[in-house]
Amino acid sequence: MRTPAHLLRQFNGPCTGHDFRQYVRLPFGSGGGGTCGSTVRRMLITLDGLTKRFGATVAVDGLDLEVRPGRVTGFLGPNGAGKSTTLRMILGLDRPTSGRALLDGRPYSAYEFPLRKVGALLEAKGVHPGRTGRSHLRAMARSNAIPAVRVDEVLAQAGLTGVAAKRAGTWSLGMGQRLGIAGALLGDPPVLILDEPVNGLDPDGVRWIRGLMRELAGQGRTVLVSSHLLSEMQVTADHLIVIGNGRLLADAPLDRILAGHASLEDAYYALTEGSALR
Amino acid sequence: MTVLRAAIGAEWIKLWTTRTVWWSLAAALVLMAAGAAQYALYAENGDLDATVLRDGRVPAGNVAVLALSFAQLAFVALAMLAMTSEYSTGTMRATLTWVPSRVKLLLAKSAVVAAVTFVAGAVAGIVGGLIAKPLLGDLGEAGGIPPTALRIGAYLALLGVFAVGLGAALRGPVVTLVVLLMLIVVLPPLLQVPDVAVLNGIADALPGVAGNHFLLGDSDPYAPGLGLLIVAVWAVGGFVLGCRELDRRDA
Numbered sequence: 001m002r003t004p005a006h007l008l009r010q011f012n013g014p015c016t017g018h019d020f021r022q023y024v025r026l027p028f029g030s031g032g033g034g035t036c037g038s039t040v041r042r043m044l045i046t047l048d049g050l051t052k053r054f055g056a057t058v059a060v061d062g063l064d065l066e067v068r069p070g071r072v073t074g075f076l077g078p079n080g081a082g083k084s085t086t087l088r089m090i091l092g093l094d095r096p097t098s099g100r101a102l103l104d105g106r107p108y109s110a111y112e113f114p115l116r117k118v119g120a121l122l123e124a125k126g127v128h129p130g131r132t133g134r135s136h137l138r139a140m141a142r143s144n145a146i147p148a149v150r151v152d153e154v155l156a157q158a159g160l161t162g163v164a165a166k167r168a169g170t171w172s173l174g175m176g177q178r179l180g181i182a183g184a185l186l187g188d189p190p191v192l193i194l195d196e197p198v199n200g201l202d203p204d205g206v207r208w209i210r211g212l213m214r215e216l217a218g219q220g221r222t223v224l225v226s227s228h229l230l231s232e233m234q235v236t237a238d239h240l241i242v243i244g245n246g247r248l249l250a251d252a253p254l255d256r257i258l259a260g261h262a263s264l265e266d267a268y269y270a271l272t273e274g275s276a277l278r
Numbered sequence: 279m280t281v282l283r284a285a286i287g288a289e290w291i292k293l294w295t296t297r298t299v300w301w302s303l304a305a306a307l308v309l310m311a312a313g314a315a316q317y318a319l320y321a322e323n324g325d326l327d328a329t330v331l332r333d334g335r336v337p338a339g340n341v342a343v344l345a346l347s348f349a350q351l352a353f354v355a356l357a358m359l360a361m362t363s364e365y366s367t368g369t370m371r372a373t374l375t376w377v378p379s380r381v382k383l384l385l386a387k388s389a390v391v392a393a394v395t396f397v398a399g400a401v402a403g404i405v406g407g408l409i410a411k412p413l414l415g416d417l418g419e420a421g422g423i424p425p426t427a428l429r430i431g432a433y434l435a436l437l438g439v440f441a442v443g444l445g446a447a448l449r450g451p452v453v454t455l456v457v458l459l460m461l462i463v464v465l466p467p468l469l470q471v472p473d474v475a476v477l478n479g480i481a482d483a484l485p486g487v488a489g490n491h492f493l494l495g496d497s498d499p500y501a502p503g504l505g506l507l508i509v510a511v512w513a514v515g516g517f518v519l520g521c522r523e524l525d526r527r528d529a
């Protein structure tokens with residue numbers, strides 16, 4: 001397995017001029033060989049009246065929207081707005097009270113090897129503290145019949161090769177976050193769903209994520225990323241979805257949202273006024 | 279089928295890449311060895327209850343079965359931790375994004391746990407029998423060790439499936455272990471001591487008691503095969519309960 005992937009890497013070359021940790025095309029998966037960008041299968045996320053109640057709390061309240069491929073969609077809103085709940089429903093972890101979340105018209109659970117369609121970074125790290133990073137990714141790859149060679153590729157891409165043999169319980173916050181992102185990339189998925197990916201990352205890591213998200217979107221992938229770091233979103237996102245109290249406040253291109261405001265922060269405050277957690 | 283095979287492969291890697299499995303298996307072997315030696319010495323002193331005797335002699339395999347009353351707890355811990363550690367370490371959501379089918383996930387976990395408890399249980403049975411045999415002296419009889427060891431493996435495989443299913447339903451390691459200990463260790467003597475028919479009947483339907491009937495080849499109050507069937511019913515019941523709860527509740 002090692003040799004062909006190595007050759008492929010040389011054959012395909014880096015997808016963009018990104019300075020370090022090049023993105024590597026998979027020897028299998030979404031749409032055959034060829035060069036980056038043109039061959040990724042484009043997938044659409046559709047929310048259709050998506051609603052979630054926890055007892056008396058309405059966490060997500062009738063969201064209707066589409067998240068399109070080929071761009072970075074920022075998902076913003078105050079603490080408790082319902083971002084993570086929405087993302088969990090897309091991933092089939094929380095069952096909607098009503099409405100649906102679909103990926104190209106099908107629910108997440110309808111895909112037999114979903115990691116090849118959707119890569120996700122959840123709020124909780126999701127790594128057993130007693131397992132090494134490499135073992136974690138090996139199990140993950142096996143679960144979706146992803147070639148084991150991908151494990152070393154994404155470890156290298158996330159800058160974790162040197163610590164991959166250490167138990168995850170000994171890792172720093174940022175290293176855990178990088179492992180989560182490595183896992184999201186494992187299946188070379190056309191859709192990436194990242195819940196606060198820059199949490200705990202050092203400046204180098206933040207820059208890496210920024211470049212990575214731009215690159216993934218540039219390849220035609222659907223990138224949905226929740227964040228509270230507005231200045232970061234301002235330079236990363238093409239499109240923004242803003243929610244407050246579970247309701248849609250805005251779904252528009254970045255420049256439309258920015259129009260008439262000095263910064264995304266100002267625009268955000270204008271939009272979410274009254275729905276922030278108090 | 280390919281999905282299930284992949285899920286089993288992943289669960290196999292997961293099981294062997296934490297220390298829990300090694301600690302549990304080591305504990306199981308130590309408990310088996312110590313228990314078998316102790317019971318063999320009791321038997322040699324004539325202090326054992328007649329249920330283990332066959333024609334006035336003690337099959338060494340039956341001593342391993344007695345020792346299993348301790349050792350099985352290590353197997354049960356291994357099985358239930360394979361499931362509940364997903365909740366206690368916060369990996370369950372990630373796991374379900376890998377394998378969204380709750381039924382296939384639980385099937386994969388149950389299959390891996392059953393395979394490990396079957397093989398390790400059979401090995402423990404042999405170890406227990408081989409330790410007991412020389413200590414039993416003239417009283418001992420070695421003939422039945424391999425079949426008894428296989429029966430121990432089968433019993434522990436089913437008990438493991440039950441523990442995994444119960445863990446999926448209850449989620450917490452502590453509550454799951456408490457329920458398992460109640461069913462296997464605490465309730466049977468409580469029910470049997472008063473010697474009331476109804477209570478004895480209930481005790482006979484509990485997994486540990488039924489398993490013991492099966493393992494010792496007792497035909498009173500029911501055939502040994504029925505004992506295994508009762509344990510199998512517990513295993514299926516645990517599995518169904520686990521699937522239902524995984525499906526019903528948010529991850």
Ligand SMILES: Nc1ncnc2c1ncn2[C@@H]1O[C@H](COP(=O)(O)OP(=O)(O)OP(=O)(O)O)[C@@H](O)[C@H]1O
Nearest residue numbers: 054057058059077078079080081082083084085086
């Ligand atoms: N499992 C749960 N049980 C009960 N309430 C929940 C649960 N999960 C989320 N909630 C509630 O749903 C609402 C939305 O929470 P959610 O975590 O989706 O917000 P968020 O936008 O991700 O917030 P943050 O920015 O703080 O991460 C909150 O009021 C939260 O308390």
Ligand SMILES: [Mg+2]
Nearest residue numbers: 083084085123
């Ligand atoms: Mg959140």
